[in-house]
Amino acid sequence: MAIKVLVVDDSALIRSILAEIINSQSDLELVGAAPNAYVARDLVNQTAPDIITLDIEMPKMDGLTFLDKLMRARPTPVVMISTLTEQGADATLKALELGAVDFIAKPKLGIADGMQEYKQLILQKIRLAANAKVGRKQPSLKKKFKPLALKTTEKIIAIGASTGGTEAIKALLLPLPADSPGMVITQHMPPGFTTSFAKRLDSLCQINVSEAQGGERILPGHAYLAPGNLHLQVVRNGANYVIELNDKARVSGHKPSVDVMFHSLAESAGANVAAVLMTGMGKDGARGLLEIKNTGGYTLVQDEESCVVFGMPKEAIRLSAQTKIAPLHKLSSELVTYLRSVNAGTRL
Numbered sequence: 001m002a003i004k005v006l007v008v009d010d011s012a013l014i015r016s017i018l019a020e021i022i023n024s025q026s027d028l029e030l031v032g033a034a035p036n037a038y039v040a041r042d043l044v045n046q047t048a049p050d051i052i053t054l055d056i057e058m059p060k061m062d063g064l065t066f067l068d069k070l071m072r073a074r075p076t077p078v079v080m081i082s083t084l085t086e087q088g089a090d091a092t093l094k095a096l097e098l099g100a101v102d103f104i105a106k107p108k109l110g111i112a113d114g115m116q117e118y119k120q121l122i123l124q125k126i127r128l129a130a131n132a133k134v135g136r137k138q139p140s141l142k143k144k145f146k147p148l149a150l151k152t153t154e155k156i157i158a159i160g161a162s163t164g165g166t167e168a169i170k171a172l173l174l175p176l177p178a179d180s181p182g183m184v185i186t187q188h189m190p191p192g193f194t195t196s197f198a199k200r201l202d203s204l205c206q207i208n209v210s211e212a213q214g215g216e217r218i219l220p221g222h223a224y225l226a227p228g229n230l231h232l233q234v235v236r237n238g239a240n241y242v243i244e245l246n247d248k249a250r251v252s253g254h255k256p257s258v259d260v261m262f263h264s265l266a267e268s269a270g271a272n273v274a275a276v277l278m279t280g281m282g283k284d285g286a287r288g289l290l291e292i293k294n295t296g297g298y299t300l301v302q303d304e305e306s307c308v309v310f311g312m313p314k315e316a317i318r319l320s321a322q323t324k325i326a327p328l329h330k331l332s333s334e335l336v337t338y339l340r341s342v343n344a345g346t347r348l
Helices: 011-025 037-047 061-074 086-098 111-117 119-130 167-174 193-204 260-270 284-296 312-318 328-343
Strands: 003-006 030-035 051-055 078-082 100-104 154-161 182-187 208-210 222-225 230-236 238-244 273-277 298-302 322-328
Touching: 003 011, 003 037, 003 119, 011 030, 030 037, 030 061, 030 119, 037 051, 037 061, 037 167, 051 061, 051 182, 061 078, 061 086, 078 086, 078 119, 078 322, 086 100, 086 167, 086 193, 100 119, 100 182, 154 284, 167 182, 167 193, 167 328, 182 230, 182 260, 193 208, 193 222, 230 260, 238 322, 260 273, 260 284, 273 284, 273 328, 284 298, 284 312, 298 328, 322 328
Parallel strands: 003 030, 003 051, 051 078, 078 100, 154 182, 154 273, 182 222, 208 222, 273 298, 298 322
Antiparallel strands: 230 238
16 A cells, blocks of 8 residues: 655645655655645544654644644654754754654755755655654653763773664663763764754763764763764774764765764774664664674664664664664663673773
8 A cells, every 4th residue: 555645834835846756656645735734633634644744844833833742642653844954953853852753854955956856865764754663652761870980991882873863862871971981973964963963962961962073082971973974983093082074975875874983993992892773774884883793892782662763773683793682771771781891800
């Protein structure tokens, strides 16, 4: 059966372009195009769509308010249509927090040309989101772990994620103590959105979170997020780990790429790495995780049940790249348990 898609956008042009894209695919069926949230509400009840594309900025009722009501009453996969602005990025992160599966940025240039340019990406996100898990609250981990008091600064934590990753990364980082090993994070997001994401994490976590600028020495208690559209690598400089950014070609279709980050860590840090691969489509990060495991590092993979999309973790498990598999609400405790277990044996 065809995937039933409902388009919600106050722009008649956007509705028309999305309708044309959807109607061009035999496996997709456009069941409605709503100009506002009130019409959308009626169409949701009438057509029971498999997925909704939702604009954030709409009259009468904004997209976030509609999304919140939708997830409470009738959880449905949603892809947000977001503007490439700081305000748009903040609203998009809030939408992901409320339960949206993914988002796509509106093109910067001519709307019609830009949307056609993004056609394949739009279709990919619609098909992926239609099969994503929504509406199930993860068990909360309210406990915050006591200081680790590690005897070494050589340990480094690496985290990779894609679709569903913003909320998953937040859940992983929130309980971690302020003296956690230095961390590097790659989350598939465009420029600007990573800036807002880093600020949001920094306001919530005990550790300090910032968007990487390049050249930083990785310090305990700090996490560095790869900026959108640049790869993040970690190199060894004497006794220090240092961040390098580069603008090379996409890897596994992504920039930043989790594989690029993991590969650099396998080379520069080896057994000192504790790496976590989380929810996301595709296979980015799986081979890099295997490299870390093969060089003596500790590797954690999020389990299928707690993933929004079980693509990247599934590929890692297929390669036997994991030391351990755990649900989202237990990843931080598994990480802390591992760090405590190796602490007594690490050198000063």
